[in-house]
Amino acid sequence: MKVLLVEDDHFHAGYLREAVAKALPEANEVILASNGLEGEIAARRDGIGAIVMDLQMKTRNGIDAARTIWAERPETRILFWSNYSDEAYLRGISRIVPKESAYGYVLKTASNERLHLALRSVLIEGQIVVDREVHQVQQRQARPAEALTDSEYAVLMDMSLGLPDKAIARRQGMSLRTVQNRLLSLYDKLGVPASDEDGDFQMNKRARAIALALISRTVNAESLEIAERELQGWIRRALRESGPFGNDRA
Numbered sequence: 434m435k436v437l438l439v440e441d442d443h444f445h446a447g448y449l450r451e452a453v454a455k456a457l458p459e460a461n462e463v464i465l466a467s468n469g470l471e472g473e474i475a476a477r478r479d480g481i482g483a484i485v486m487d488l489q490m491k492t493r494n495g496i497d498a499a500r501t502i503w504a505e506r507p508e509t510r511i512l513f514w515s516n517y518s519d520e521a522y523l524r525g526i527s528r529i530v531p532k533e534s535a536y537g538y539v540l541k542t543a544s545n546e547r548l549h550l551a552l553r554s555v556l557i558e559g560q561i562v563v564d565r566e567v568h569q570v571q572q573r574q575a576r577p578a579e580a581l582t583d584s585e586y587a588v589l590m591d592m593s594l595g596l597p598d599k600a601i602a603r604r605q606g607m608s609l610r611t612v613q614n615r616l617l618s619l620y621d622k623l624g625v626p627a628s629d630e631d632g633d634f635q636m637n638k639r640a641r642a643i644a645l646a647l648i649s650r651t652v653n654a655e656s657l658e659i660a661e662r663e664l665q666g667w668i669r670r671a672l673r674e675s676g677p678f679g680n681d682r683a
Contacts, residue, residue: 470493
């Protein structure tokens with residue numbers, strides 16, 4: 434059995450190698466990649482079906498790397514290993530994980546026993562495993578009164594990238610009124626004060642919503658980088674299909 438470790442920190446990579454040696458005696462070869470791009474190449478070259486993947490890496494993050502690997506080999510089992518339980522990461526993973534693949538999400542603060550259990554459960558037994566802290570975020574997402582819906586999250590991401598309401602409506606296939614209703618809903622869920630609650634300080638609601646989304650880790654740098662690439666692809670397609678949309682200003 435081959436196991437691929439994708440981790441850009443040498444200390445964490447060494448720790449993972451020792452953990453795999455103890456938890457997975459079935460592993461007769463452990464391959465190390467120092468970033469997501471190297472991980473994609475190694476997984477393709479060596480036909481690896483068991484991967485431990487860091488999420489936050491300078492050269493190609495874990496979600497982008499996993500997306501490519503799963504697109505080519507959807508049966509690959511991936512255990513994500515991260516310092517963060519950001520909602521943005523969970524949403525990113527949920528968008529790309531194939532139905533036929535097992536995956537896990539364990540925090541780097543987890544105990545040795547917990548990491549060993551996750552390694553065996555995901556990479557050997559094909560189970561889905563998430564840490565308690567991650568599960569708490571998932572539970573919060575499942576409560577409609579608190580969680581952003583997929584359409585609200587899509588509007589939030591487009592707004593964070595600077596798109597005005599009309600451009601968001603065009604990109605998401607919504608009416609302008611629907612976009613504005615989604616904005617009101619996500620303002621409420623993120624805790625953006627209503628106008629009459631601001632007192633002497635009239636805040637920009639869009640900027641405030643983005644700030645609160647970053648603070649709560651509903652959005653993070655990696656999710657914005659991915660969204661920016663997707664936006665640029667959409668802009669190129671839109672220009673080819675129907676010409677400039679610079680008049681979509683709201």
